[in-house]
Amino acid sequence: MSVTILVGGQWGDEGKGKVIDLLADGVDMVVRSQGGNNAGHTVVSEGREFRFQLIPSGILYPRVTCVIGHGMVVDPGAFLAELDTLRAQGISTDNLVISDRAHMVMPYHPAFDKLGEQQRGDDRLGTTARGIGPTYEDKVRRIGFRIGDLQKPKFMEKKLRFVLRLKNEALTKLYGVDPFDEQAILDEYINYGELLDRYIRDIYPIVQGAISRGERILLEGAQGVMLDIDLGTYPYVTSSAPTAGGACTGSGIPPSRISNTIGVFKAYTTRVGYGPFPTELHDGLGDRIREVGAEFGTVTGRARRVGWFDAAVARYAVNTNGIDAIFVTKLDVLDSVDPIMICTEYVSKGDPSPTSSTARRCTRRCPAGRARPGTAAGWRTCRMRRGRTSPVSAR
Numbered sequence: 001m002s003v004t005i006l007v008g009g010q011w012g013d014e015g016k017g018k019v020i021d022l023l024a025d026g027v028d029m030v031v032r033s034q035g036g037n038n039a040g041h042t043v044v045s046e047g048r049e050f051r052f053q054l055i056p057s058g059i060l061y062p063r064v065t066c067v068i069g070h071g072m073v074v075d076p077g078a079f080l081a082e083l084d085t086l087r088a089q090g091i092s093t094d095n096l097v098i099s100d101r102a103h104m105v106m107p108y109h110p111a112f113d114k115l116g117e118q119q120r121g122d123d124r125l126g127t128t129a130r131g132i133g134p135t136y137e138d139k140v141r142r143i144g145f146r147i148g149d150l151q152k153p154k155f156m157e158k159k160l161r162f163v164l165r166l167k168n169e170a171l172t173k174l175y176g177v178d179p180f181d182e183q184a185i186l187d188e189y190i191n192y193g194e195l196l197d198r199y200i201r202d203i204y205p206i207v208q209g210a211i212s213r214g215e216r217i218l219l220e221g222a223q224g225v226m227l228d229i230d231l232g233t234y235p236y237v238t239s240s241a242p243t244a245g246g247a248c249t250g251s252g253i254p255p256s257r258i259s260n261t262i263g264v265f266k267a268y269t270t271r272v273g274y275g276p277f278p279t280e281l282h283d284g285l286g287d288r289i290r291e292v293g294a295e296f297g298t299v300t301g302r303a304r305r306v307g308w309f310d311a312a313v314a315r316y317a318v319n320t321n322g323i324d325a326i327f328v329t330k331l332d333v334l335d336s337v338d339p340i341m342i343c344t345e346y347v348s349k350g351d352p353s354p355t356s357s358t359a360r361r362c363t364r365r366c367p368a369g370r371a372r373p374g375t376a377a378g379w380r381t382c383r384m385r386r387g388r389t390s391p392v393s394a395r
């Protein structure tokens with residue numbers, strides 16, 4: 001038995017989808033444990049491109065059981081659209097299950113997401129406006145709807161009557177917008193329940209059974225450590241825990257069962273949206289790296305901000321997640337760059353800071369500190385096929 005956690009070591013978009021695809025062929029189960037359709041993986045398999053938002057990338061392997069864990073939030077409409085896309089590409093989804101405890105994005109959640117961003121003005125967070133944050137908010141408030149509720153129409157009706165009264169009061173009195181119609185939502189979600197019923201399961205016996213049989217399990221991470229709600233650059237973070245700890249709670253697998261934790265890092269750094277980014281490039285080189293590396297979001301298509309590799313952030317990710325192996329992606333994007341800068345530590349108020357605390361504290365322009373760079377000679381990766389053949393300067 002082996003349980004491997006895969007986490008992004010930066011601000012997401014490190015290339016986890018490609019790594020998951022490489023590893024999924026050698027496991028029996030892939031579990032995604034957090035996030036929603038605000039995160040995405042792009043996988044190229046046998047010359048075809050697949051874009052995943054909710055469904056684990058392991059779905060490309062029919063013998064691999066794919067689990068949407070209870071730490072996720074699921075937009076039923078987006079999920080069904082993703083299913084249709086996969087089926088149109090000839091991919092079977094018979095090996096897919098959804099935890100009945102995963103929370104649902106309701107129609108009013110994206111509305112609150114957009115209205116909240118508008119009210120923040122210049123201090124907006126840069127969310128995807130998919131309603132992920134408001135869904136997690138309702139989960140914590142204990143007024144959220146779970147996927148399993150779709151199988152209980154009477155319960156759905158009773159709870160929706162109570163919750164929607166709260167939501168519509170906020171929409172009309174606080175934001176001055178039209179309320180949502182209770183019956184329309186109920187009809188829509190009852191229909192979702194009929195379409196999703198075959199996938200909804202209590203995943204506890206499924207996951208624990210796999211552990212008992214000694215099967216190989218991969219916990220698929222989304223986003224990255226620096227977007228963690230607790231460990232990241234708060235408040236410019238996601239609403240869940242894309243860390244090794246979050247993988248355990250979002251899947252129901254205890255830490256004592258974890259065999260190893262793999263971190264994925266890009267050879268440079270990117271992030272989407274607002275928030276601190278000490279090594280960001282604001283010049284033509286940044287634009288060039290963005291174009292060569294195709295740094296545009298899988299979900300939103302937004303151009304990603306680009307900067308040098310941040311070793312302080314990497315150390316932080318390793319130490320807070322127990323990372324014991326790493327993948328470094330997109331080395332080839334920097335083939336034409338020489339020299340290559342690397343942030344080794346921060347300087348805060350004149351004093352060196354070896355941790356990422358400065359990155360967490362600083363605002364968008366980072367007045368609290370600056371990155372202290374190191375340098376590496378440029379490299380060429382055109383003949384590289386494995387780690388030991390990588391250029392010395394890259395190592």
